[in-house]
Amino acid sequence: MRLVDQQQQQNMKLRAQWQKLHALVPPSESVILPQRRAFSPLDFQSQGRQLARWQPAQGGGELVLATGWEGVVETFSLLTASGMQVPAFSLMAGEGALNFTLRVEQDNAN
Numbered sequence: 001m002r003l004v005d006q007q008q009q010q011n012m013k014l015r016a017q018w019q020k021l022h023a024l025v026p027p028s029e030s031v032i033l034p035q036r037r038a039f040s041p042l043d044f045q046s047q048g049r050q051l052a053r054w055q056p057a058q059g060g061g062e063l064v065l066a067t068g069w070e071g072v073v074e075t076f077s078l079l080t081a082s083g084m085q086v087p088a089f090s091l092m093a094g095e096g097a098l099n100f101t102l103r104v105e106q107d108n109a110n
Contacts, residue, residue, distance in 0.1 A: 036083045043078055044078065048070065050065065059106045063102045087103055
């Protein structure tokens, strides 16, 4: 009798542990990630922002824009949405706009 009671207690403990472990398993439904836009330097030709130069290189290139301050933030957002990283950039005052030079590279981390 005592052995049966011990076995039942162990089964209850095992069930409790199994329930805790089962709660850690991620859901089996696949998560749909948003599609990345393909990178194009022409995406940076918009109102308030002018594409001055694009110098392609393997895996990225150099993007030069004439823009205002609001265009700087938008540029980083567009690059992120298209899977690009900015390892270096510079801003210089120009005639009526900022000269915004960026070195861009494909984000291979994803």
